[in-house]
Amino acid sequence: MTDRRVTSACIVGGGTAGWMTAAALANRLAGLGVRVRLIESEEIGTVGVGEATLPHIRAFNATLGIAEPELMRATEATYKLGIEFCDWGRIGDRYIHPFGNYGPEEDGIPFYHQWLRLRAMGDAGRLDDYSYPVIAAEQNRFRHPASEPGRVESSFGYAYQFDASLYAAFLRRYAETRGVERIEGKVVDVALDGEGGFVRDVTLADGRTIGAELFIDCSGFRGLLIEGALQSGYDDWSRWLPCDRAVAVPTESRGPLGPYTRATARTAGWQWRIPLQHRVGNGHVYCSDFISDDEAERQLVDHLDAPMQANPRRLRFTTGRRRDFWKRNVVAIGLASGFLEPLESTSIHLIQDGITELLALFPDRDFAAEDIDEYNRRMALHFERVRDFLLLHYVATERDDSPMWRHFRALTLPDSLAHKIDTWRTRGYVVPYQFGLFLPPSWVAVMLGQRLMPGAYDPRVEMIAPDALAAQAAALRAEVAGAVQATPDHADYIRRSPAAAGLAA
Numbered sequence: 001m002t003d004r005r006v007t008s009a010c011i012v013g014g015g016t017a018g019w020m021t022a023a024a025l026a027n028r029l030a031g032l033g034v035r036v037r038l039i040e041s042e043e044i045g046t047v048g049v050g051e052a053t054l055p056h057i058r059a060f061n062a063t064l065g066i067a068e069p070e071l072m073r074a075t076e077a078t079y080k081l082g083i084e085f086c087d088w089g090r091i092g093d094r095y096i097h098p099f100g101n102y103g104p105e106e107d108g109i110p111f112y113h114q115w116l117r118l119r120a121m122g123d124a125g126r127l128d129d130y131s132y133p134v135i136a137a138e139q140n141r142f143r144h145p146a147s148e149p150g151r152v153e154s155s156f157g158y159a160y161q162f163d164a165s166l167y168a169a170f171l172r173r174y175a176e177t178r179g180v181e182r183i184e185g186k187v188v189d190v191a192l193d194g195e196g197g198f199v200r201d202v203t204l205a206d207g208r209t210i211g212a213e214l215f216i217d218c219s220g221f222r223g224l225l226i227e228g229a230l231q232s233g234y235d236d237w238s239r240w241l242p243c244d245r246a247v248a249v250p251t252e253s254r255g256p257l258g259p260y261t262r263a264t265a266r267t268a269g270w271q272w273r274i275p276l277q278h279r280v281g282n283g284h285v286y287c288s289d290f291i292s293d294d295e296a297e298r299q300l301v302d303h304l305d306a307p308m309q310a311n312p313r314r315l316r317f318t319t320g321r322r323r324d325f326w327k328r329n330v331v332a333i334g335l336a337s338g339f340l341e342p343l344e345s346t347s348i349h350l351i352q353d354g355i356t357e358l359l360a361l362f363p364d365r366d367f368a369a370e371d372i373d374e375y376n377r378r379m380a381l382h383f384e385r386v387r388d389f390l391l392l393h394y395v396a397t398e399r400d401d402s403p404m405w406r407h408f409r410a411l412t413l414p415d416s417l418a419h420k421i422d423t424w425r426t427r428g429y430v431v432p433y434q435f436g437l438f439l440p441p442s443w444v445a446v447m448l449g450q451r452l453m454p455g456a457y458d459p460r461v462e463m464i465a466p467d468a469l470a471a472q473a474a475a476l477r478a479e480v481a482g483a484v485q486a487t488p489d490h491a492d493y494i495r496r497s498p499a500a501a502g503l504a505a
Contacts, residue, residue, distance in 0.1 A: 004364040006213045007033055012187055012202065012225055013218035014040030016164050017334025017351045019171035020060070021216055024355045026178035027064050029362075036179065039202070039210060041186040051164055051274045051281040052080065052261045052345035054437070055099050055157035060352050064174065072499035074170040075162035076277040079142045079259045079490060081133040083344065086264040088450050090398050095449030096260060097344070098133040100156030101441045103476055109458050112444050116428060116457035118473055121466060127448055129477050132156055132484065140256040141487040152476075152483050161261060161274050161281075164348070183210060187219075190229040198329045198367075199225055213365055216358075217332040221339065226322055226332035233323035234338075240391050240414065241319040242407070243269050243341050247297045247312045248283035254306040257491035257503070263343055266299055267291065267402040270343065277494065278502030279309060285341050290404045317341075319387075325379040326372045331358055338383055343393060346386050349437060353382045378435060385436035388417040389443070396421075396450040421452070428454035 009025060011018050022038050061071055071077065082098035103111030115127050128134040133156040136142060146153040176182060185204035193200045201211035217225040226232045238244060253275065262273040269286030284300035297312050321338030325331065333354035340346060357378050361371045395413065399405040413421070423429050424447055430440035461469070494500050
């Protein structure tokens, strides 16, 4: 049998996407004799403003054998229990989308149905009071999950808030130690073979040519290979997610160190706040149809809570995805594959999805059409499910105080999201997905947090006597409150751990 294994891979572009890919290939393909090279140019630079992650990043790092304290020291990371949303349902509202569920199930019935019945009985308490990560985040406390099952301190996940540029540098060191070759240079030409239209090699500005059997496009918004050379095409989703610009700026750290990211709705977009050990990342994502660049920057600067450490930086983008994430012998990962605004910290996760699916379907030199089709099908679902979840934040609202919010109130939704909302409105049922990042508790957090109330709850909760239901709820609230009181302050927890880096004593 002829050996058809891929023996060479070339990653075009560095940054978070490029070095995550390089590190994963170096780790998972070790021993197979695959030569991995990465081309990047210091002249071009990277976007590098993404700083918030989701719990899945821990699995990625663990697969690479990366110790959490080492990662946190290298990236000035803090812990993250969820995302706080301010002014989304109504101005003045706030809620936290936690990395965990609300209360225990009862005979397979999600706890929020019990809360809906309590609400119908006149209990005005918050669903948040039954969530350990929400209450801990509100009090700026953190601990690692307890190992004993059944305790409220064991029923949550966590992620990191880190400097994405430092994360890329950390993974570069990891990858180069394991044999990845970094090539400094700017790609100026792409050559295709004359037979199948595959990428044969790329030419650098100094005249060098770099060939490979597999190319991975991490060149950012340009999509140098997937679009520039292979013309994959792009599905523009700005009719649903019209925000097309952002302005970002770091500030000094002031006040308590929150273990959560904040997203505050504005008149024409939203503002992020992400606390790291050594600084705070801030930005304003907005729609240029409804606000000027200068006014968007003024809104951001006016709402900062500490002095700026640099001048604001402006970015432009078009939400959507490539029609083909994988075409011929090129796979696009990161911004080269598409872009969705970072409202739920999904940018790095979509990089992780792209890498995971590539490793699961890693090709040989025949590049089977069936594998390519399956990769494209999976990645399309990953992107579409995130798109729907982001759009939910904009349409599950009572706001109509500016042209942008009125635009969303009149919007025709994708069928997939319309079905999800309609099913929820009827009786509080969340349609589960086979593919999709966000599980039902995340949808519940946003829909209830933004006042999208169902018309009914699961009738099986009527089997619980009212007095028993109220007593169980009171006991759970007390258990959560007590557990949080015993949880250390977030900043102190980091200072006392090997994860401390730039956090002042």
